[in-house]
Amino acid sequence: MADNYRVLTRTYRPQTFDDIVSQEHVSSTLKNAIKQNRISHAYMFCGPRGVGKTTMARVLARTLNEIDASVDGESLSQTLNVVEIDAASNNKVEDVHHLREVVRVPPQSGKYKVFIIDEVHMLSKSAFNALLKTLEEPPPHAIFIFATTEPHKVLPTILSRVQRFDFKRISVDEIVEQLRNVCKNEGITIDDESLHVIAKKADGALRDALGLMDQAIAFCGNEITYSQITQALNIVGNDELFEFTDAVSKQNAEQGLLLIDQLLKDGVDILEFLVSLTSHFRNLYVAHQNEQMHLVEATAETKRRYQETAQLFSEDDLLRMLHMVSDAQTKIRDVQQPRVHFEILMLKLVHMSRIKNLKTLLDEAAQLKKKGSNRVAAKNSAQKEKSGEKPSLNGHLKEENPDKGPSRPNQQMSEEIEPKEEGTNESKEVSTLEDKSPVEAAQTEVTEEEDEDLDELLMGKPSLGFAKGISTANGVKKKKSVQKKEVQKRALRGVEDVEECWDEYLELLKSEVQYLLFEQMNRVRLKDLKGSEVIVSASDEFSRKLIHENQQTLTALFKEQNGVFVRFKCVVERAKKKKSQQLNPYERFRELQKKDPQLRSIVEIFGAEFEY
Numbered sequence: 001m002a003d004n005y006r007v008l009t010r011t012y013r014p015q016t017f018d019d020i021v022s023q024e025h026v027s028s029t030l031k032n033a034i035k036q037n038r039i040s041h042a043y044m045f046c047g048p049r050g051v052g053k054t055t056m057a058r059v060l061a062r063t064l065n066e067i068d069a070s071v072d073g074e075s076l077s078q079t080l081n082v083v084e085i086d087a088a089s090n091n092k093v094e095d096v097h098h099l100r101e102v103v104r105v106p107p108q109s110g111k112y113k114v115f116i117i118d119e120v121h122m123l124s125k126s127a128f129n130a131l132l133k134t135l136e137e138p139p140p141h142a143i144f145i146f147a148t149t150e151p152h153k154v155l156p157t158i159l160s161r162v163q164r165f166d167f168k169r170i171s172v173d174e175i176v177e178q179l180r181n182v183c184k185n186e187g188i189t190i191d192d193e194s195l196h197v198i199a200k201k202a203d204g205a206l207r208d209a210l211g212l213m214d215q216a217i218a219f220c221g222n223e224i225t226y227s228q229i230t231q232a233l234n235i236v237g238n239d240e241l242f243e244f245t246d247a248v249s250k251q252n253a254e255q256g257l258l259l260i261d262q263l264l265k266d267g268v269d270i271l272e273f274l275v276s277l278t279s280h281f282r283n284l285y286v287a288h289q290n291e292q293m294h295l296v297e298a299t300a301e302t303k304r305r306y307q308e309t310a311q312l313f314s315e316d317d318l319l320r321m322l323h324m325v326s327d328a329q330t331k332i333r334d335v336q337q338p339r340v341h342f343e344i345l346m347l348k349l350v351h352m353s354r355i356k357n358l359k360t361l362l363d364e365a366a367q368l369k370k371k372g373s374n375r376v377a378a379k380n381s382a383q384k385e386k387s388g389e390k391p392s393l394n395g396h397l398k399e400e401n402p403d404k405g406p407s408r409p410n411q412q413m414s415e416e417i418e419p420k421e422e423g424t425n426e427s428k429e430v431s432t433l434e435d436k437s438p439v440e441a442a443q444t445e446v447t448e449e450e451d452e453d454l455d456e457l458l459m460g461k462p463s464l465g466f467a468k469g470i471s472t473a474n475g476v477k478k479k480k481s482v483q484k485k486e487v488q489k490r491a492l493r494g495v496e497d498v499e500e501c502w503d504e505y506l507e508l509l510k511s512e513v514q515y516l517l518f519e520q521m522n523r524v525r526l527k528d529l530k531g532s533e534v535i536v537s538a539s540d541e542f543s544r545k546l547i548h549e550n551q552q553t554l555t556a557l558f559k560e561q562n563g564v565f566v567r568f569k570c571v572v573e574r575a576k577k578k579k580s581q582q583l584n585p586y587e588r589f590r591e592l593q594k595k596d597p598q599l600r601s602i603v604e605i606f607g608a609e610f611e612y
Contacts, residue, residue, distance in 0.1 A: 047167025050205025169204030
């Protein structure tokens with residue numbers, strides 16, 4: 001290797017606007033401004049690292065002063081017309097004062113004197129203020145170009161005096177194309193999978209990608225393979241990710257534990273693996289759609305593997321897994337045993353119930369219910385045959401011996417179910433059964449017994465032998481029906497009318513709402529009635545919020561009792577402290593002496609003194 005070797009990031013730094021990658025919106029604007037002679041006196045280039053901000057500033061300075069291409073970009077600062085300043089190390093007011101003195105000097109050759117200030121957000125506030133006047137009214141020959149990765153730290157007064165350009169991240173495909181050209185020029189043999197690994201590792205920064213390529217060439221030589229580059233850069237390869245997914249799909253915990261052990265022995269960072277695993281499950285979710293494969297940044301072969309693996313999971317399962325891995329990624333930084341938590345995550349993914357199994361369980365429950373209904377129907381049919389009745393072809397029951405008189409099964413059923421009290425809701429159910437045909441009554445009974453059998457089968461028998469609301473005599477569910485009574489509308493003219501019905505309203509609340517809400521309504525104080533709004537006062541904010549959240553329930557119950565629609569507005573009124581609570585212990589003792597003559601006599605006779 002030659003002694004004057006230059007790294008790839010410096011060798012392949014762009015020299016013209018056309019060489020800059022993925023920033024056409026900035027390049028075209030600046031070229032048009034130069035062509036139309038509409039050059040601003042100040043520019044600000046913002047964006048992430050390694051996307052070409054400083055390079056664009058140097059290209060602009062070269063184009064404005066028509067500097068020959070033989071002059072290297074890094075040597076521009078040695079000319080008299082281009083001044084580069086690092087704001088990270090020159091961030092004081094004195095540095096800005098020196099800059100103001102240099103600005104006055106016109107260019108020695110060329111038309112403009114260009115000042116490139118890199119990392120301008122590192123300037124102090126006083127330094128920014130010292131630069132304001134010069135930046136607003138510079139000499140006609142001065143042009144300022146600021147570059148920063150954090151524009152939010154720059155003062156708004158500075159931002160308002162410059163033209164701002166936002167640089168975007170470079171896509172993986174564009175970085176791969178540039179790396180392929182570099183390898184062709186350098187005589188390097190590399191496969192597409194390795195190029196995609198470097199491009200994704202660079203995270204949108206072409207400078208980082210060239211640095212990683214330099215590192216890979218130093219490790220692998222002129223022939224770079226996928227296995228070598230993952231080892232050289234210590235990154236997680238697709239093979240390990242797909243192997244992890246294979247263990248999860250087969251629900252093989254042993255395979256997953258062995259894979260984690262091997263990864264840690266190879267020196268893979270757990271956090272970095274979780275970051276890659278999150279992207280992996282995201283790509284699987286996208287691949288499950290099949291139509292959105294352009295969103296997956298990978299080679300054609302890797303995309304095919306994603307599509308095949310995605311079919312092993314349902315869309316809901318992939319979404320749940322993606323959420324679990326992403327959540328573990330954020331929490332793994334704070335735990336004391338990262339390996340244990342990583343293994344716990346793997347076990348959760350392996351033993352997680354799949355949506356397909358849940359659907360199968362629901363289908364089996366439906367089949368079980370159907371079989372139970374058939375069994376109960378057969379049982380009832382056998383009981384009816386024993387009683388001397390046979391179902392006819394048209395679905396109606398016939399009497400076996402008509403000479404014995406009309407003994408219909410529905411009459412016997414009505415006698416068994418007949419309630420003790422007349423006029424109740426249960427009697428209405430009995431009349432409903434009498435009105436039905438025998439087959440319909442039997443179907444009703446089958447349905448209810450079917451539900452009862454299914455409940456016992458799924459939930460187990462009740463501990464007391466029967467469930468609430470089911471009669472032990474005949475197995476028919478008794479439903480409580482609330483009869484709505486007509487309520488006479490009450491006239492509310494003032495808060496006194498509300499006070500008259502308040503006690504009855506509280507009794508209704510006690511039986512209808514939760515005890516906590518009832519207690520809060522019992523403690524409030526009625527204050528006023530304004531239209532349809534009842535104003536009450538409470539002693540704390542909790543009561544006010546509770547009443548506000550249950551406004552609909554309180555209003556409905558009040559209307560049910562009084563026939564009037566009102567809304568409750570609760571205000572907080574702190575109880576004033578009593579005078580006795582404001583006294584100190586000695587003053588309270590004096591007050592007790594005034595109220596109790598015997599205590600006062602004891603103090604006078606024995607000369608008692610109060611100590612506290």
